Amino acid sequence: MSPGAGTLARCKLFIPSSALKYSNGKYRFCLVALALLLILPFSARAQQDQSTELEALKLRIEDAREEMQGTRSRRDSAQQLLKRTETRIGKINRELRRLRRDSRAAKKNLQALKRQQVAERKSLSKQRDLLGSQIRARYVMGRQEQIKILLNQTEPSRVQRVLVYYDYLNRARLRNIASVNRQLEKLLTLETDILLQQKKLGQLLQTRKQARSDLKSQRKQRKKILTSLNKKLKNKQVALQRLLENERRLQQVISDINDLNDLNDLRETTEEVPQAAREQRPFSQLKGKLRWPTEGRLRARFGKRRSGRGDSWKGVLISAASGQPVSSVAYGRVAFADWLRGYGLLVIVDHGDGYMSLYGHNQSIYMEVGEWVDAGSIIASVGDSGGQTRTALYYEIRQQGQPIDPQAWSATRKPSLARTASRP
The missing domain is CATH 1.10.287 (Helix Hairpins)
Known part of the structure; x- marks a missing residue:
């Protein structure tokens, strides 16, 4: 099942029950x-x-x-x-x-x-x-x-x-x-x-x-x-x-x-939509300028065939230390924050105009569905959830539901947290 499968089926909405008492x-x-x-x-x-x-x-x-x-x-x-x-x-x-x-x-x-x-x-x-x-x-x-x-x-x-x-x-x-x-x-x-x-x-x-x-x-x-x-x-x-x-x-x-x-x-x-969201640069203008969500070494690259499976990688796998911070690559709203088969603890951030970023195999999730996040906001920590044998972050970008190469959107070829033009 793709990460998008849980976007609707497993989203958590937090509305205070006391608010419903108002007539x-x-x-x-x-x-x-x-x-x-x-x-x-x-x-x-x-x-x-x-x-x-x-x-x-x-x-x-x-x-x-x-x-x-x-x-x-x-x-x-x-x-x-x-x-x-x-x-x-x-x-x-x-x-x-x-x-x-x-x-x-x-x-x-x-x-x-x-x-x-x-x-x-x-x-x-x-x-x-x-x-x-x-x-x-x-x-x-x-x-x-x-x-x-x-x-x-x-x-x-x-x-x-x-x-x-x-x-x-x-x-x-x-x-x-x-x-x-x-x-x-x-x-x-x-x-x-x-x-x-x-x-x-x-x-x-x-x-x-x-x-x-x-x-x-x-x-x-x-x-x-x-x-x-x-x-x-x-x-x-x-x-x-x-x-x-x-x-x-x-x-x-x-x-x-x-x-x-x-x-x-x-x-x-x-x-x-919050005023801050209206003031952000469109995600489409951030190609080649995004910062990586965490520092580490690329263990798997976009489009490469997955070992022991018939499909290919739809994102990248970044080897990193357990508990290392995971940041949002751009401004957006948390659309999914839950466990999903094959991805473990997963966070999906919607950046608007059909763009989404996905962060999987986390150790912990720090955001709730519906929260707005800035570029660089810590949303989770690196882990090995979802049946992984080693700690790593799965990072994916989608446009209109189709996976695109995260490296092509990043300011550097290797995962680092160097300052980029992710912010307006």
Whole structure:
């Protein structure tokens, strides 16, 4: 809401209640006329100002809605990406579970094969020992039988049968040894296959773990983005609600101004201006001659884009010490002296001919609505009201409701209280 929005809606008129007790009709009429004098001079200018700002506010509302829609689209896209990432993580987790199960089974099979290899090697060693014993026995028996044949005349046929029997046993033993060797070769081949399978499973496990780690990093980043977008969307929703509330208030102010326009005719017949005001130079002749309302450093300049907002500065922001005096830049009448959202404690001075000066973020206000002030009159003190983080004075000049550059109207480029031609 612009400062002009409060000009009508929040002006304070101070008429003693005791004065209303008088029954003199003419006196009562003068009191009414005085009240109208304090309100009606600003109605036309305020109406134009508020109508212009209302249009700008509607554009900002539309922009805010478009930004919200864009943020929602980005949030929805981020949610879809997060969904795909988490689905892939779930799939990889299932694959890892299966790979671990297969790896455990392969390890178990390998252990069983090793046990079988140990048993087969023991059997092979036993068969070889038995075969050796049989060969030695046959050799010994063969030599003994030959001696017996020579000495005892034993039948050669019997000896031959015994030797044939030993030969049969030896051949059988050799077949067993060959079978065991073949089994060992088979076990060795299976062991090689299982080891190769284990290696592949290990590599696959490592690949899947790395993929899961990468996806978890993506998920963390996407969650961060989604959280940020949700926060932005929430902030934009709050900002939009604030803009809509400001629009509602502006509509109410404009409605109030329209209601008072019907009383303009009465203003023409009742307006009384102090003689001192009639003797002042017109404000339009003070361009380039005004003194600054306080001393300090310019923190924001007219027309510059405001940080974090879509609009630009309609005045200047003067950094100054807390409690430092704030003076009126020219002769005029206090049209507004109250707190206003975005401006804190605000004073508006009407200088006539459609010119007004505004002084915001004050610590204290020293004037009342309707009071006449001279150039240099202390009207307030510098503060940080209205949600400011640092003490500063917001200073603005308006002509027919439109903001104009205060620096162009000042005698110096930098805020100082040097003597100027503000006075007649």
